[in-house]
Amino acid sequence: MNSGPGLTLNLAGIPMKTPFLAASGCYGYGREYLPWADYSCWGALVLKGTTREPRGGNPPPRLVETPSGLLNAIGLQNPGIDYFLKQIRPGLEELGPAIILNIAGESIEEYCQVASLLEGVKEVDGIEVNISCPNVRKGGVHFGTDPAVVEELVGAVREVYSGPLLVKLSLEAGQIVPVALAAEKAGADALSLINTLRGMVIDIHRRRPVLGSLTGGLSGPAIRPVAVRAVWEVAEAVKIPVVGMGGICTAEDALQFFLAGATAVAVGTANFVNPRVASDLVRGLTRYLQENGFKHYRELIGAARNR
């Protein structure tokens, strides 16, 4: 599909054809949706959270559906950075959209080791540092909640990685703005939010939590208003661009995030329901621009706050 001139952007130094990103963990390593989606509608694909060592992930069941939502506890199952570089990386640039690799770790050294291995890797246009995965017991959320730790972590990654650096924030901190400011101060080029929200579902027949790891991260339309609010608060506080996400299924949903101040948006759970979601978003946003007399979607960013 031709995405037209009104949707282009440069996010944190990465040129993109549309402001729509596939969210990390929901698009595998980028190739899984080739038979089902129109990749020309994505500005970027954010690939699965990758760690230094391979991770087996959490025991199943890992998924349970909730009202208009999905609770997941994958536990960052991934083959590790070496395997990624050797087996998955070659040819990624041929997919079309920019490629951003989400990285995770259990210590600052681990984050830095993974990031430094990505320095200068031409198939990877940027990295997204996940300081907020709710499904990793050691570390994970801790990194995301304390502004001082976030500043140290992001600063350390910044030193070893010179390319576009996104930081994915957690809402677990309660106060997201101080964490956002810490990441900005430490050298992040953009912020992604929100990650999933921690939740639990209990099976009343077995009388125990449904998920193998007891709790999981909630995503999908159920979390959208929380995400819009978080984007609103963070976009007001920082100067770097914000990538908004949480429950986006349609162009109308995405528009709320742009109007709240997001420069781009990411789509996760909606891919599972509608693999053609990116084409729908491009079509819907283009129509909205035409119908409302805008030349470029940029004119909408933060527009809801200027009154």
Added chain:
Amino acid sequence: MESRNNSPGGRLKEMVAVARNCYRLIIEYPWLAPPQPGQFVQLRWHRGTDPLLRRPFSIHRADCRRGELWLLIQVAGRGTADLVERGTPGMELDILGPLGRSFPHLEEEGLALLLGGGVGLAPLLFLAEERRRRGLPFRWLIGGAGADLLPPPEYFLSLGLSPQFVTEDGSLGEKGLATDLLQRFLEEERPSRVHACGPVPMLATAAKLCRQFRVPCHLSLESFMACGVGACQGCVVPIRHGEKVEYRRVCLEGPVFDGEVVDFEQWPGIDP
């Protein structure tokens, strides 16, 4: 605002109850490529967000010439109840598929034994028709709790198939468990391969018996799914890999797995 899926759409032609809480759906569907027995589709039947996810169903029968997809659906919870409630002829259905790996060695000359428990018989109809089309020998056992929960023999006879039934209450066919009959078959008929689909306890027993008789077996497994295409790592089951147990995706590496490698001891939801 959401457009139609660009992959071919399906249209519900007919939905009839064939057993208690169990419906056969005939869907007009222009197959782009012929599917294989054991593959499944991810079905979406409405545009709302609750229930949110698609639901996976085995391909019960595929008629590529007439452009038909058959599903056999048991009402198991909110999603399937909603589907059956909304299902009226002419309704549009969004179908993602065919997905997953099929039953292997379908072209093998030796006797194939098909074992279906309850609605797990669904993919085996497709398999049975495929064996018949190739003129290859097979026997088909169907087990269930009682006659009311299984499609009647006429359902299969109308398609020229005559599976053997076994029910726990003896209301249809022999009285007993499907796996009792499987054991007898393994002893007496020496099949060269077993293909099974059904409840986990049945599959676990079947795998054990087949190992005992050194007959290769292939099991179609189920798991809660989100994407259905390998992108989310949500649908994994424990699979033995040498000494190690690794999590493998039912949607991509399965749903059909070699009975030798499935680790039923670490199966989710089976309480220690």
